[in-house]
Amino acid sequence: MKNLNHKKKFKINKLFLTFFGFILAAIYLLPIYILLINSFKTQKGFFENILSIPNKETFTVENYKNAFLKLNFLRSFLNSFAITIISVFFILLFSTMAAWILVRTKTKTSKVIFCLLSISILIPFQSTMLPLLMVFKKIKLLNPIGLIIIYIGFGVSFSIFILHGFIKNIPKELEEAAAIDGCGFFQLFFRIIIPLLKTALIFVSVLNVIWIWNDFLLPSVVLTDQKWKTLPLMTYNFFGEYSKNWDLATAALFICITPIIIFYSWAQKYIVSGMTKWSIK
Amino acid sequence: MKKNNLKFWFFLAPALLCFLVVVIIPIIVGFFYSLTDWNGLNVNCGFVGLKNFIDIFTRDSGFLNSLKFTIGVSFFSVILTNAIGLVLAILVTKKFKGSKFLKSIFFMPNLIGGLLLGFAWKFIFTEIFSSISKLTGLTFLNEWLGTTETGFFGLIIVNVWQLSGYMMIIYVAQLQQIPYSAKESAKIDGAGKVQTFLKITFPLLMPAFTIGVFLSIANSFKMFDQNISLTNGVPYHSTQMLALNIYNTAFTNNEFGLAQAKSIIFLIIIASIGLTQLLITKKKEVEM
Structure with a gap:
């Protein structure tokens, strides 16, 4: 029983670590993500909302x-x-x-x-x-x-x-x-x-x-x-x-x-x- | 013995020759130029003695301000990059799904050059921060990079974001070399997790601290690309780090002699800080 508890605790620990790690990774990647979404926007879309992903009207590869x-x-x-x-x-x-x-x-x-x-x-x-x-x-x-x-x-x-x-x-x-x-x-x-x-x-x-x-x-x-x-x-x-x-x-x-x-x-x-x-x- | 000597110099020659031509000789030549009023345009220049050095400390307050600013940025950068680097290293050396992937994500900012990073973060600090500020009403996010303080924190954030992954790799390397038996025997002796870390892992990590702190000091003090692209000294040269100050003295003001004198002081400062640090941390290393 003790062993089982230990294992469970171990699993939760790992889960927590994974969660924590990916939150950190998201923080590291956030700047790059923000740049990426804005690079595909028209200037109008850029001024409308800088934080959103480009929609049909504002998307461009120009x-x-x-x-x-x-x-x-x-x-x-x-x-x-x-x-x-x-x-x-x-x-x-x-x-x-x-x-x-x-x-x-x-x-x-x-x-x-x-x-x-x-x-x-x-x-x-x-x-x-x-x-x-x-x-x-x-x-x-x-x-x-x-x-x-x-x-x-x-x-x-x-x-x-x-x-x-x-x-x-x-x-x-x-x-x-x-x-x-x-x-x-x-x-x-x-x-x-x-x-x-x-x-x-x-x-x-x-x-x-x-x-x-x-x-x-x-x-x-x-x-x-x-x-x-x-x-x-x-x-x-x-x-x-x-x-x-x-x-x-x-x-x-x-x-x-x-x-x-x-x-x-x-x-x-x-x-x-x-x-x-x-x-x- | 003679043949060995010949071999020695033969293998060393190409590297040493380039190093001498590009690094050592210019430093020596530069020392003489620091005693002149060289303006970079004509080769003929007059000898002025120690005037440039005296000017740096009396007339040209820009250098001393840059020095203070550089020390401030470097101080926080070195502490934060190494602390965060160590936390990241401990995290990714725990075996869980995705730890390898995380390792490559954390290192990634290092690949992007300082210049691009500076521009990218300028976008975040000015455009994104102000639009978040408008949305949420958080006034401290407004007008970033417009003031000395925000420029200061901006440079630290960019530097930490870039360098912490590099430091992580150094700590990962050292963490993996710590024998499992060392931790295991501490556990048997009844040491808790925190105690094991402080008493076993931490001292054994000392060689990595030596290298990590050394490289982060060198990198932060020499920071140029991030500086020119992120703040470029704005406002009123107050966020100008030493490297940029020297660059502007030479290429904006055409005072090559003065710039050379500054760069010699710059070199002495970096060398003495770096060497002192090496001596201090080397002493604390324990043999495994």
Whole structure:
């Protein structure tokens, strides 16, 4: 009888947790929901009632069509896409190499370099921005290539910091065994280490993609040519122009959010599993 | 040994080189520029000594106001994001139907960039709040982002909404590493639920606090995108955080030398707060 009571209590607890959890989730999603319903309303419907879902008279997809054109979506999407992919690729390659050698080399130099890199996460972009702009202007790098170089320089420290935690968990014996079998140093790195780090690498790339894809400040000061404008830059300009046209603006917000939501639905399992395998130490 | 050394630097070189070029060298160069009247337009600029630094603390009250404002926003943001992040983490690590789904919902705001978030919330704070206020007569919902206080709370709300899911993931990772045996033996020793949490789980969570607080301090202090899109300093630059203040000093007023001096102080402030925090919380960590 006691056991039954216990079970019942347990069930009620779970029910309560589920209920509480979904209330919280609703609060988290509410802002997005409100934006979504308004993005499908005509301006008249918007002024009539901002909180209701669009009805037959007020429903429209015109906002999306307009916002799509005004954002020059295809072009700015491709700009963002190319810049993000290339930057993340090099960040991953360089920081995996560095993190691995930093874990495997147990010298003072190695320790100091790792500490310096970790601390540099605190460095705000503002403190390097102006001199960097001046130098890059002189060597004609105020373009996507310069931007990618800056992303690599800023991205490696955080990525090395995270990857360091993963690589520490790879047993050294595995590498030693491979070395005994005649596996060369580079082979070891590309054939053994990289495959073992699959989850970690996806995890780190997700974090970098989120950051670079959404970044506004850096491209706003580095990309001077109109044709290279990324999606966040176009959004900013758009809001400068249409700040009172919320019907159009909400649609534009959704157009910008959608690619990253699609990406997330693929990547989400790696975020949690990556974080779980990462040793915080 | 020599061969090992060569390998060491070879693997480190690409990352380190980019890091030096993009981060370290500009900081050093920037230090010299902070001693000049550089206006960003021409390269030739005159040496003015410590004038910029003195100006920051005597003439240009904007920086000090921004500093106060930034510390305020960061203080509440760091506490709230970590507290809420921990609650969310405890919630989603309880095994029940939908806990995985909830985890991805709570993390989702992180995907949306600061700029978009700022604009999205501007819509909520101005349009939605005022229409709710009209419907219900709750006057405190009126005219959000029009005053310094509402801008202040607005920035905190947006920051917490975005970062708490990130902190949740960090705490989830640590919670899952706490061995079940630790809690079980506490139970056998007669510890209640609350006691187990305070005496066992909480101390073992310390490494996650170190990282969580560190990352949330760094994120809140450096906040820029949310600031420019949500309040942009309105009213009268009173809701301008440090990063935005520096940005405007450089690009609106063309005072690059002054902006550089500010950014050096900014760097020193962030570094000293971050490092102090690391030292304090690291000490409290217990070995598992």
